[in-house]
Amino acid sequence: MEIKSNKINGANAEIEATILRDEVDANIEKIAKELAKTASVQGFRKGKVPVAVVKKQYGEKLVEDAEAEALREVLSKGLDELGISNDSLIGEPTISKFDKSDDKIEVAVKVAMRPQIDLGDIKSLVPDFTKPEVTDEEVDARIKEIAEGQAPLVDIKRNRKMKEGDVAVIDFEGFIDGEAFEGGKGENFELTLGSGQFIPGFEEQLIGVKRDEEVTLPVSFPENYGAEALAGKAAEFKVKVNQIKVKDEVVVDDELAKKLLQGDEEASLEKLKAEVKKAIEQEKLAKLYNEELKPKLLETLVEKIDFDLPEFVVEQEIDMAVNKKASQMSEDEIKELRENPEKLKELRETFRDDAIQSVKATFIIDALAQDMGVKVEEQEVMQTIYYEAMQMGQDPQKAYDQYKDAGYLPAIQMSMVEDRVLSTLLNEKIEA
Template sequence: MKIKTNKINSANAQIEAQIPKETIDANVEKIAKNLTKTASVQGFRKGKVPVAVVKKQYGERLVQDAEAEALREVLNRGLDELKVTMDALIGEPNISNFVKNADSIEVTVKVAMRPEINLDNYKDMVESFEKPAITDEQVTERLEKIADAQGKFVDLKRKRAAKKGDSAIIDFEGSIDGELFEGGAAKEFALVLGSGQFIPGFEDQVIGMKIAEEKVVKVTFPESYGSDKLAGKDAEFKVTLHNIQEKAKVEIDDAFAEKILAGQDDKSLDNLKNQIKAQLENEALAKLYNEDLKPALLETFVTKFDFDLPEFVVEQEIDVSLNKKASTMSEDEIKELREDAAKLESLRETFREDAQRSVKATFIIDALATAESVKVDENEVMQTIYYEAMQMGQDPRMAYDKYKEAGYLPAIQMSMVEDKVLTQILNSKIKEA
């Protein structure tokens, strides 16, 4: 068997081989002899089946198994010549050429290796920065929002017109072209004006109404409204305002702090302010990280680290981008691409640069995660999906299963690893005040 190897670069290699017919025949003979010990053929006792009968019974399958065994030998010998271990490979070897001749098989196998990335001095690429400063005014503003959320609606002490922030107790009855529609009516409904709970324009027209006043509110359902029967339609609502309630002001004092900090040892207002300040600092830092520092840091790493990329991974990334593009194209456009290979290839090439940067970033994050000892296990992924599902009022288990069935869990896990490793690196660069 003739084997020729070519290490294209540190991440890609090619193995070419010419497998003689004699090698395939010898493999067929060996496999057939082994099968005589286990094969069940009518008319013969187990272990006593002649080789000729096994060959006749299994025919083409024996040839396929013999070729597969020869290919494994090609791969093993090729990797030995390349001085590449099996565990250094990523993905499956790609058989790019397999030609059967009368006396031999010509085969080309492409393999990809995990890139070698030199991370020396990667922390020196990260500039130090100061944590965002939080003012007393910001703390007071957050305190007032918390206090407002704790406030209860009470009847007005002095009658007046409804204004933004009030709870309007109303009856309403909606119609389109004079016809009532399902779900368009309610009695003594408490609507907080300015909450955006109703369709645009409804609450604005209730503002200014007085108790016992009746009014026809005219609105248009958004084109994106959930019901096709209502989307984009003009509607009229007969509205009766029964009562107006305003939110009672909550005093921000130690008694308020004690209620908010129930279960903590220090229930003082000062401690509440300190905790709010810390929370605001974390929120500001998270915003700075996500909108500025993390993207900039990853771009720095992608630009400064230079290493070879496995070709097949880049091609897979291009395929993903191409499929996304195809999902937005018309049937005629897709048909044109299928009939014009050059045009399809030209379109593929438009995604190559972004695909290379994406793949490069993925390998960099993987290497940095190892250097920073950052891991995200499946349980952590599950907890994150469960939490987000509950926040959105979804069934956590169904959400997790949906992501799993769609094959999204590895991508979610990688995203979490990226977030943790970049956060850890940036945290080490915060200047102490």
């Protein structure tokens, strides 16, 4: 067996070999002898089956197993020559050449290794930024907003015209071409004017209407309305205003603070302001991180940290991009790609740069996570999915099972690791 090993770069290697026919035959003989000890062949006692009979019975399968054994030997010897351990391999070796002739087999096997990444001085790559400030006016406005949210609704005493922000308690019924339609009727419905809860034009036309008045409101359902039978249709709503409610006034004082900071025996307005200020700071910081700093930091890391990438991982990323693109293509377009290899190749190349950036980012985040000791356990992934599902009114367990069955959990976990790594680097910049 002749073996020639070539380390292409820090993440890819190729092993070429010539497997002689005699070596394959020797493997066939060895496998057949082992199989003869356990094979069940009619007319022979178990363990007493002649090797010649085994060869005849299992013919092509023996050849395949013998060739596979020779390939394993090629891989093992090639990795030894290259000084590559099995632990450092990524994915399965790829057979790029397998040419059989009467007396030999010419093979080439490509292998990929986990890249060695020199992270260097990561902190120098983290962008400078200023922690967002929160003004007293913002704190007061937020507390007022919270107070108004806590305030009960009360009927107005005098019958004035309604304005934006009022809560109209209404009976309504909708008609299209004079016919009432399903789902278009309600009684004593509380509608906050200006909330955008109803279709465009409905709430605006109630402004200026008084209690006990009955009005007819002409409106049009949006073209993209959820109910297909109503989308784009002109309609009229007959509306009667039963009550007009407003938020009762709430005094912003220590008593409100005690109500909002339940369980805190030292609750006060000043303490409430401090807590609200801290919350607004976190909101602003999260917005700054997510919309500006994290994308910028990841882009810088990918640009500045250079290392070799496993070819097959990049190709897999391109495969996913092509498949996603194909799902949006017509049958004729897909047929053209199948019949024109050059066109498919051109399409694949359009995704290569993005694929390289994405794969680089994944390896960098993985290396940083290991270096920083950042982990996200499966339980945390489950809790995140549960929380988001509950926020959207979905069944948490069903949502989790759907993600799991679709194979999305590793991607979600990796996304959470990335978020934690980048947040940690940015937080350290603040503390420094």
